[in-house]
Amino acid sequence: MGNQDDEVLVRAARAGKTEAFSALVERHWSRLVALARAIAGEGEAEDVVQDCLLTAWRRLGSLREPAAFLAWMQRSVTRASVRRARWRALRLSLGSVAEPRDPRPDPASGSILVELLLARLAPRQRAVMHLTVVEEMSDSEIGARLGIGAASVRSHRRRARARLGPLLRDAGRPAGTR
Amino acid sequence: MADHEEPMERLEEALRELAARPPAVTPAAAAREIAARIEGRGRRTPRLRPAWAWTAATVLVTGGIALLLRVGDTPPAGSDPVAGARAPAGAGLSPAGTLADGEVLIWLDAETPLYMSFAPPAGARDDGGGS
Numbered sequence: 001m002g003n004q005d006d007e008v009l010v011r012a013a014r015a016g017k018t019e020a021f022s023a024l025v026e027r028h029w030s031r032l033v034a035l036a037r038a039i040a041g042e043g044e045a046e047d048v049v050q051d052c053l054l055t056a057w058r059r060l061g062s063l064r065e066p067a068a069f070l071a072w073m074q075r076s077v078t079r080a081s082v083r084r085a086r087w088r089a090l091r092l093s094l095g096s097v098a099e100p101r102d103p104r105p106d107p108a109s110g111s112i113l114v115e116l117l118l119a120r121l122a123p124r125q126r127a128v129m130h131l132t133v134v135e136e137m138s139d140s141e142i143g144a145r146l147g148i149g150a151a152s153v154r155s156h157r158r159r160a161r162a163r164l165g166p167l168l169r170d171a172g173r174p175a176g177t178r
Numbered sequence: 179m180a181d182h183e184e185p186m187e188r189l190e191e192a193l194r195e196l197a198a199r200p201p202a203v204t205p206a207a208a209a210r211e212i213a214a215r216i217e218g219r220g221r222r223t224p225r226l227r228p229a230w231a232w233t234a235a236t237v238l239v240t241g242g243i244a245l246l247l248r249v250g251d252t253p254p255a256g257s258d259p260v261a262g263a264r265a266p267a268g269a270g271l272s273p274a275g276t277l278a279d280g281e282v283l284i285w286l287d288a289e290t291p292l293y294m295s296f297a298p299p300a301g302a303r304d305d306g307g308g309s
Binding site for chain 2: 018019021022023025026027029030033034035037038045046049050053054057114115117129130133134161164165168169
């Protein structure tokens with residue numbers, strides 16, 4: 001149903017109707033921002049998605065299956081977010097910025113500081129975790145978004161979990177026992 | 179439940195909560211902003227690149243490569259190294275005996291000679307460049 005609507009809107013947008021493209025933006029904006037936020041962080045997410053949507057408007061003619069607009073955008077946003085996150089990490093390392101804050105949860109509140117935890121992962125690992133948990137995609141679908149194979153997806157997920165495991169296990173312990 | 183499963187489940191829950199957090203810019207505002215930027219660029223309909231653009235690019239690249247291959251053609255063994263290349267068969271000019279020191283002649287094709295002359299800087303002429 002949703003894909004059928006996307007197909008109609010994409011065809012109208014290709015014919016030059018900006019209002020049809022606006023409808024596509026309005027429909028998918030939140031989901032794409034959530035994806036970019038998980039990979040590139042809050043500060044970059046909306047900027048990345050807006051850039052990708054403007055590029056998509058220019059390249060709409062190259063989209064072979066109009067019904068696959070969302071998948072096409074997810075691929076674009078995922079890859080742009082990974083690039084942005086890597087570039088940001090490079091800038092931070094060149095600027096000798098201090099390590100991120102301790103991402104371990106605050107035992108008093110019991111909440112998980114998920115953004116700080118994600119910051120400990122490589123951008124692709126963040127993308128895999130988001131697409132697995134939030135979008136509930138299969139490994140091959142995730143691989144298609146990232147341009148890698150399903151085996152690499154599994155490897156990224158395994159490494160992400162191995163990295164986060166010790167930090168998460170500290171969650172329930174009192175501060176003095178860490 | 180195993181010890182390692184509960185924290186991972188909490189992480190997954192936190193990831194879903196993060197994803198559910200509404201963006202700072204609402205979808206409607208984002209759509210308006212993007213539409214305005216598209217309109218600002220001119221309401222041109224997105225299209226595939228026209229075939230003639232690819233054709234022109236291919237011709238230019240092919241021509242450039244062909245020219246480079248001709249210019250980069252090394253002279254056969256025994257020919258005058260200063261001349262750079264022999265005159266093609268049938269060309270009216272022969273570099274032999276016509277080039278002074280520091281002059282180079284390259285034939286771009288059978289009718290197109292390219293002369294280049296090299297000289298030391300003005301201040302270096304008197305003493306051969308030494309100090």
